[in-house]
Amino acid sequence: MASAAFLDVHFTFPTSSSNPKNRTPLFPSHLKPPPGKRFFIIASNSSKSTPSNSASTETLEYPNSSTPSLSDQLKPLSATILPETAGKDDNLLQTQLLSKPKSIWVNPTKAKRSVLSLQRQKRSSYAYNPQIRDLKQFAMRLNECQAEAGLMKALFGESPHEMSRENALLLLNSLKHWNKVVLFFDWIKEEKLFEVDTIFYNVVMKSLRFGRQFDLIEELANEMVSNGVELDNITYSTIITCAKRCNLFDKALHWFERMYKTGVMPDEVTYSAVLDVYAKLGKVEEVLSLYERGRANGWKPDPIAFSVLGKMFGEAGDYDGIRYVLQEMKVLDVKPNVIVYNTLLEAMGKARKPGLARALFEEMVAEGLTPDVKTLTALVKIYGKARWSRDALELWERMRANKWPMDFILYNTLLSMCADIGLEEEAEKLFDDMKRSRQCRPDSWSYAAMLNIYGSGLKADKAMAMFEEMSKKGVQLNVMGCTCLIQCLGKTKRIDDLVRVFDLSLKKGIKPDDRLCGCLLSVASSCDENDTDKVLECLQQANPKLVTFVSIMEDSQTSFDSFKEEFRTLIGETAVEARRPFCNCLIDICRKRNLQERAHELLYLGTVYGLYPGLHNRTSVEWCLDVRSLSVGAAHTALEEWMGTLSKAVERKEALPELFTAQTGAGTHRFSQGLSGAFASHLNKLAAPFKLSEDRAGFFVASREDIVSWVQKSSTPHLSPSRVVT
């Protein structure tokens, strides 16, 4: 019988070796657990493994009722037994574990106790059922029937054939909604037609999983236990994956631990399902620990297990991890299938490795695999984010030449890629393709991508035409499309159109998010007073607290302390990605209204709350002000603040570096254009001695001598920083 158990769970064997002295040592001497440490027990009293899928009849004794959780148990394991093995190849692992007295659980020539059964659970075969047609028809009738529970149960008795075990199973499999499946199952039990066994429970659970009814699944599992019906690997994997899909990860792990406790050894399906649970929890160490443990026991992971690992490393943006997965597959001679390639491509994208993603894709094609829509979607997205226009366009050509499959997500991803790279004509062509295609009509995402393209190119007429077209075709505008359009209308100063679009959007049910509010605030910060009021009226409907903050900001009676408190509350309630834009726009508004001190206070607060990380960089040879993530007004404010700081440093005769630089970026990014020019004119206004660098694009530079002489020449204390930020 299987008798692996986790950790310091003591168990007794009702066999000749129940005396601990007769057992093979649990750990090789070099792997003995340090005193007081808990360990994962994976060894056994027997040199032969007898994996079993059935519930154990062995008595398991527990020293106490509070068994440590699996993750607690895994921690000491990963920290002590196998810490340096993760990420290394299998040979090394073998060498490490075989170097001293032979471990009973790593010797590949011997079968051994393991954490998983190396044999997948066998399914029972079934004979062809000649009544299948009638029963399927009967199932169809039941599926269409809307009757209440009592009537449904009466209908079950009208089966065209005798309700034998086989017929009932067939019918159970053919019912679509979990509600009816449960009703039918209850009926079978009430009628006592035959004993329901594990397979029946498994079929019902599968249906419940589809309906995400974890509570009901757990109820059934407990019913099995009380009725003495065996829970097998299929039962456990269904329970575990249902819990996972319902985001009940603790439940998933609870049932996994329970398997071991009741002596059921997981097979590779259950095991990889659990790897995925840990992966989804972001518990990389635990996943690797289980993985290595399985490997040390002779498990040859299949593509599905590697897909789980690949996805996990992708989520973590861990490139070394991705390489590890590739390496392991190579060592074990496991050929990746399309899904594994897709997962690894996604992962490469998340790890920001476009070149390696391209190489992997070529390898996949060279292996003779045909990329599917997910493969292509992943790659298109990667090229777009990397702004690799040539590769993106070549790929598109290839897709058409090879007649590779397309779907609406891929079309939309291609459109988004065009927006990222600024390929207007190509996007228009794609959009037309899409309109002509039978399966893929443009939807909200497609239109949002087009609005993004026209918006960033400031093509307000075309953007408005898209907006009208959507309305005519009955395509719902989404919040992203709305944001792109509003941004475009704001930048092209079509404020009346903007107000109309905004009002219509609200009527159509758009729920403004913080990005849209940031966009409105940005428009408000850049137009004349009359228009600003119109935009703030829109903002009032979307985010009244933000508008209130603007008036607090303008009120000279507001003390710094209460201003700070208001700012803290506002930013705390704002989505992370919109915080810096909010602060930038608020500073711009202050500068436009000649509220310089408030602008400096906002920059200070923004820095304190971490909205401008890396604004100031100091080394012994160079002090740099990096304003690339600032708006024009915020960059001006930061420059003034910095020059004030530098003046003080000179006056105090502090040690200064040789070089001072201000980095604005070269303006190649479509959002940062204009910052360099605006910054230069402000330098000019302050008569600050920075010059555009000839050899470092996007940098303004000044020497120590320049700065010192500038300070000495400036007789009046023209710039006194309100609060020094360094």
Next chain:
DNA sequence: TTAGGGTTAG
């Protein structure tokens, strides 16, 4: 296609 695991969109 009749019981279980992995992959796509600001």
